[in-house]
Amino acid sequence: MHTLDFKGQSRFAWMHAALAMLICLALIGGCSKSSPSASSSQTTASGAQTTDSDIESRFVVLSPAIGVMLRDIGFEDSIVGRHSYDTALSKSIPVVGSHVDIDYELLITLEPTDLFFERNSVGIPERAIALAKEHGWHIWTYELNTLDDIALAVDDLYLKLVGFQEKKTSDDNFLNIDIDPTAKFDIELPSARLAKSWSPIGRAAAGAGRVLILGSVDPPGAMGPGSFHAQLVGRLGVTSAIADGGMWQELDYEDIIGLAPDSILVFIPKAPGPSDLIGEPVEMTWEQIQAKVGGIASLPIPASEHQRIGVIEHPLGLMPSTSLGQVADEIAAAIRGWDE
Numbered sequence: 001m002h003t004l005d006f007k008g009q010s011r012f013a014w015m016h017a018a019l020a021m022l023i024c025l026a027l028i029g030g031c032s033k034s035s036p037s038a039s040s041s042q043t044t045a046s047g048a049q050t051t052d053s054d055i056e057s058r059f060v061v062l063s064p065a066i067g068v069m070l071r072d073i074g075f076e077d078s079i080v081g082r083h084s085y086d087t088a089l090s091k092s093i094p095v096v097g098s099h100v101d102i103d104y105e106l107l108i109t110l111e112p113t114d115l116f117f118e119r120n121s122v123g124i125p126e127r128a129i130a131l132a133k134e135h136g137w138h139i140w141t142y143e144l145n146t147l148d149d150i151a152l153a154v155d156d157l158y159l160k161l162v163g164f165q166e167k168k169t170s171d172d173n174f175l176n177i178d179i180d181p182t183a184k185f186d187i188e189l190p191s192a193r194l195a196k197s198w199s200p201i202g203r204a205a206a207g208a209g210r211v212l213i214l215g216s217v218d219p220p221g222a223m224g225p226g227s228f229h230a231q232l233v234g235r236l237g238v239t240s241a242i243a244d245g246g247m248w249q250e251l252d253y254e255d256i257i258g259l260a261p262d263s264i265l266v267f268i269p270k271a272p273g274p275s276d277l278i279g280e281p282v283e284m285t286w287e288q289i290q291a292k293v294g295g296i297a298s299l300p301i302p303a304s305e306h307q308r309i310g311v312i313e314h315p316l317g318l319m320p321s322t323s324l325g326q327v328a329d330e331i332a333a334a335i336r337g338w339d340e
Contacts, residue, residue, distance in 0.1 A: 060096055060110060063118035064088065065144050065321035069154045070116070072322045073190060075161060080110045088316060088323070102128060112137055119143045144320040147198065147231045151191035154322050158190050190322060197328040198235040204332075204339040205237035209262025212241040212303065215318060217266060217293050220251040228320050232328055233265070238335065253299060260301050263308040263338060265331060266293050270313045283337070284311060310334030 060081035061067040068088045070079060081096035082089050094110065097103050099122045108131065115132060117124050119141045132139050142153040213223040213233055223229040227247035230240050241261040242249065251259075290297040292311045297304050312330050316323035 057114065058110065058112045059114050059116060060107060060112040061086075061089075061116045062096065062099060062102070063116055063142075063144075065118060065150075065319050066116045066140075066142060066153070066157075068316060068319065068321040068323050069157055069190075073154065073158050073162065080112060081107065099123075099125065104128075104131065107131070108135070111135075114138045114140060116140045116142075145228070146226075147228050147235065147324070150228065150320050150322070150324065151194055154190040154194075194322065194325045197325040197332075198232060200235070200237035201332045201335065202237065204336045207339045208238050208308065208335050209302070210241040210259075211238050211263045211265055212256065212259060212261035214264060214266045214296075215248070217268070217296055220253075220256060220296065222249045222251055223247065224249045228324070229267070232324060233331065236328065236332060236335070253295065256296065257299055257301060262302045262306075263310070263335070264293075264296065264303045265310050265312060265334065266296075267312045267317045268292055269315050269317045271315065282313075306338075308338045310337070 057075075057078045058080045059070065059075065059078050061070060061079055062081075062083050064083045064086045067079065067082055067086050070076065071089060076089060079089060079093055082093045084095055084098045084101070086095070094106060095103075096107055096110070099117070099120070102125060104127060107128075115128065115137055117139065124139065124141065129139070131137070142156070143149050144153060211233060213227075213229050215221045215223055215229070222242055224242045224245045224247050225240070230242075230247075233240060241259050284292075286307050289307075289309050289311055293309060297309060303309055310331070312327065312334065314323065314327045314330050317327050317330075
């Protein structure tokens with residue numbers, strides 16, 4: 001088994017020099033590692049000997065966030081197994097399980113070429129590692145704790161699966177390719193598209209004042225410093241009402257009154273539907289917002305008194321993935337609405 005483990009080494013830089021460094025890391029730092037396009041002898045679950053260049057990529061994605069990334073760069077048709085909590089991919093794709101409850105019989109039956117995991121404290125199950133070694137599956141892992149992690153992960157997937165492959169050398173190895181060094185400037189990487197949504201929104205951001213970011217209302221739970229939601233709001237030019245503490249903080253009404261936020265953003269994802277992931281968010285009346293956030297809307301705080309509470313309903317609003325581009329647009333629309 002060869003493990004593809006591309007943890008971000010640099011921060012979220014958008015200049016050409018940083019992009020060149022990323023490509024160098026992919027090509028030089030991974031020279032001893034395999035990939036879905038590498039030519040090497042493998043044994044499929046049926047026992048047939050083959051090479052990677054002879055078989056179709058079959059992805060089992062045990063991370064909803066990575067599933068969205070693969071969908072967004074055009075590889076949903078290659079996914080043959082999805083995570084238990086996935087709501088974005090086609091319902092026709094079989095559910096294989098999660099980190100802790102993989103259906104291994106189904107996994108073997110699906111004959112994957114690649115397994116995708118989100119790197120977390122649970123780790124990759126030993127049995128999954130053993131089966132990957134036995135059957136020649138590739139394992140990809142990504143850390144998705146920050147906005148930079150998300151951007152680097154989707155760019156890495158794009159570079160590995162789409163890439164700038166102009167010429168392959170005679171051994172047909174993915175890593176032994178000739179790349180025109182100027183080719184990377186001719187396309188827009190996924191991270192560049194995200195960066196457009198993750199940019200300051202100007203005067204409206206300043207007018208929002210100190211914004212409290214909530215991921216739940218009963219009981220109230222706030223996204224604190226270091227969380228990708230706090231980072232996202234910060235990239236938009238907005239000041240968070242919570243300046244210290246952990247990434248997730250449980251609050252009560254007294255805590256919120258003490259914080260006295262000027263505005264509040266509440267993430268309450270709605271159930272996904274066929275057209276929910278595109279288009280403009282539906283504007284809510286103050287009465288509808290009150291129904292969504294409950295007693296928070298009645299607290300003696302500036303956010304309630306001035307009716308500056310926004311409900312973010314994007315179905316993937318709590319997921320660390322490329323969907324945060326659309327989520328940022330929804331946040332910006334809510335904040336601009338307060339400025340009108």
